[in-house]
Amino acid sequence: MNTLDKLTILADAAKFDASCASSGSNRKAKPGALGNAAASGICHSWSADGRCISLLKILLSNDCRLDCVYCMSRRSNHCARATFTPDEVADLTINFYRRNYIEGLFLSSAVYASPEQTMSDMVDVCHQLRTKYAFNGYIHLKVIPGAPQELVAKAGMLADRLSVNIELPSAASLKELAPQKSRQGILTPMRQIGEAASNYGAERKKSRRTPKFCPAGQSTQMIIGASAESDLHILTLSQSLYTKMQLRRVYYSAYIAVNSAPNLPMPSTAPPLVREHRLYQADWLIRFYQFQAEEILQATAPNLDERLDPKAAWALRHFDLFPLDINRASYEELLRVPGLGLTSARRIIATRRVAAIREEDLKKLGLVMKRARYFLSINGKKLVAAIPSHQDLLTAMCRLEKPAISHLSPQYRQLRLF
Amino acid sequence: MEPVVYLYDGTFAGMLHAIARAVKDGGAVHAITPTHRYTPTLFDTVITLKCDADQADRLLQYLQNLHPLAANLAVYAYLSGEGGVEMQMYSFVHLCLRRGKQALSYESHSAVAHLKGLFHAVSREAHRYKGLIRFRILADDLQYGPFEPHYNIISLCARHFRRRLAGCRWLLHDLQRNSALYWDTVDLQPVEVDTDFAAYVAxxxxxxxxxxxxxxxxxxxxxxxxxxxxxxxxxHNPQLQQQGMPQRYWKYLTEM
Structure with a gap:
């Protein structure tokens, strides 16, 4: 089999990995080596599904011996199988990198012999890239559940980012859908990476010569909609991963029905793309907007409203806190106004220090008021003539949301066939 | 005194000098513009300036000391190549003299809003092209990267690639302005590209x-x-694909 065929098979098998980030690592260029890593990350292309391509995202092999029910590469599926040699991966990475196609490599793999063997081969590929090929660009390495500690430690010294897929939001679902993977096998390396990163970080404060361990941190991915967990459950889990395991990112991947099994959604089910979108919005609220999962959702209504973004839903539930005065509200309060983001809030605070904001300044500040106008006032003056009733406001907010989600919802996608 | 029109030679130093001169003269300013863009009218009092690099340097240093961002606003405004940025810079420098460093936070001031907007637009395009330039490796192992940016960002891209691809010989070619920069693993220099070759690539x-x-x-x-x-x-979501990578970038992309 030639490289082209292998690449087609192994990139196709990697398309379910959601992560694309190449940010967070500030790897300086070294004389004699190829490349560096930009802290902000750089997108190099966008594929036809609208996701950005920044890394050469491939599997080392898709010849899996596991039989996870939801997975396309599971053992009992009949699909084309291929395995790269380390030199092939290195050659592709270097040549794509020189032509500026990619920012680096994202290497994952199916478990082909044993978890130890697979992980060892993947680490070997990275090792060769870093030493034999003097590659100094970004590497994201997937950690195979059940990989031995010393390999994970070695991987952290070579890669910029490591990730262990948590796969499903609860141990029960994992047991049902991926019986050969254990919760423990996933959480142990995750904890090890978190601890090692903070230990090396502490050492680096004492001596700058300490090497960096996994400088772009670790991330994980879970499948949404293959099992029955509520959004509240998922967000609480993500929140604890961020605070307890120091994860940088949790990726949510809408389940795409590739297999049929009695304990899975029907193969004809559309992937829950709107739900995934809402989860990402809620995730952003937790990471950047100082929200707690328990504020976004309660046990009485444990799922996100698909028609409305979670911040607007929160603001409508707490409408008694509004309107906030744009010249008086604190940064934290401004972050909670629907339609204002981090940049807008920062800009409002910065400008206020120099001059009070007037109504005619809003446009110059680049603030988008179509949502925010219901929730803000300027020096005691409301920005809308009359605040609509709760029901009308809800309708208005939902209408504003429609364009953003219309191309994700199944009804619309169906219609496009004709 | 009549409002004055200052004409400069179109260089970055020339622009800074003209702004510094206008501020120093202290009179009413009608316009500051490069000579090649100026259309004479009957009523203008015109002052044609010969670039004084020393004065230009002093203004840049003043902005730099105020805040690195202030100097960057001047650089990026120049790189944007848009008409009228000189007057915005002029009014920004005035604001800096009155308000000091605070001027940069005065985002509801029209000059600050405009210059920061341009700064973001230019740096966004430069950032996009850091990912979207595609090098072709030529027979003599030279990496050739053609692109057609809206703003004059070739120097910003070159700064990125001279770090990243320091050990490779590459050539960035802006076909919009027909300017090219060549990195020979040691030095970066402007070069001329063969016109037939450029025409074929374009x-x-x-x-x-x-x-x-x-x-x-x-x-x-x-x-x-x-x-x-x-x-x-x-x-499948082509709208989202186009949102990330609008069609004007597709021409030199190998994959599109």
Whole structure:
């Protein structure tokens, strides 16, 4: 089999990995080596599904011996199988990198012999890239559940980012859908990476010569909609991963029905793309907007409203806190106004220090008021003539949301066939 | 005194000098513009300036000391090549003299809003092109990267690649302005590109096949195959693809 065929098979098998980030690592260029890593990350292309391509995202092999029910590469599926040699991966990475196609490599793999063997081969590929090929660009390495500690430690010294897929939001679902993977096998390396990163970080404060361990941190991915967990459950889990395991990112991947099994959604089910979108919005609220999962959702209504973004839903539930005065509200309060983001809030605070904001300044500040106008006032003056009733406001907010989600919802996608 | 029109030579130093001079003169200013863009009218009092690099330097240093961002606003405004930025800079410098460092936070001031907007637009395009430039490896192992940016960002891109691809010889070619920068692994210098070659590239969006290195087309094919395979048909969403990568960038992209 030639490289082209292998690449087609192994990139196709990697398309379910959601992560694309190449940010967070500030790897300086070294004389004699190829490349560096930009802290902000750089997108190099966008594929036809609208996701950005920044890394050469491939599997080392898709010849899996596991039989996870939801997975396309599971053992009992009949699909084309291929395995790269380390030199092939290195050659592709270097040549794509020189032509500026990619920012680096994202290497994952199916478990082909044993978890130890697979992980060892993947680490070997990275090792060769870093030493034999003097590659100094970004590497994201997937950690195979059940990989031995010393390999994970070695991987952290070579890669910029490591990730262990948590796969499903609860141990029960994992047991049902991926019986050969254990919760423990996933959480142990995750904890090890978190601890090692903070230990090396502490050492680096004492001596700058300490090497960096996994400088772009670790991330994980879970499948949404293959099992029955509520959004509240998922967000609480993500929140604890961020605070307890120091994860940088949790990726949510809408389940795409590739297999049929009695304990899975029907193969004809559309992937829950709107739900995934809402989860990402809620995730952003937790990471950047100082929200707690328990504020976004309660046990009485444990799922996100698909028609409305979670911040607007929160603001409508707490409408008694509004309107906030744009010249008086604190940064934290401004972050909670629907339609204002981090940049807008920062800009409002910065400008206020120099001059009070007037109504005619809003446009110059680049603030988008179509949502925010219901929730803000300027020096005691409301920005809308009359605040609509709760029901009308809800309708208005939902209408504003429609364009953003219309191309994700199944009804619309169906219609496009004709 | 009549409102004055200042004309300068179109260089960055010339622009700074003209602004410094206008501020120093203290009179009413009608316009500051490069000579080649100026259309004479009957009523203008025109002052044509000869660039004084020393004064320009002092203004830049003043802005730099105020805040690195203030100096960057001047640089990026110049790189944007848009008409009227000189007057915005003039009014920004006035504001800086009155308010000091605070001027940078005064985002509801029209000059600050305008200059920061341009700064973001130019740096956004430069950032996009850091990812979207595609190098073709030519027969003599030179990496050739053609692109057509809206703003004059070739120097910003070159600064990125001289770090990243320090050990490779590459040439960035802005076909919009027909300017090119060549990195020979030690130095960066402006070069002229052969006009026939440039015309061919601008027409086809690709380098003549005869000039490519032996396995260049093979890697291009591999990249196209990867680009196709990594897309998930169940999530097909061309609008989102275009949002990330508008069509004006497609011409020199190997994969589109």
């Amino acid at each position: 027409l086809h969006g690709e380098v003549p096949a005869a000039q490519l290195s032996e396995n260049e087309q093979e890697y291009q094919q591999l990249w196209r195959a990867f680009h196709r395979a990594i897309s998930n048909p169940a999530r």
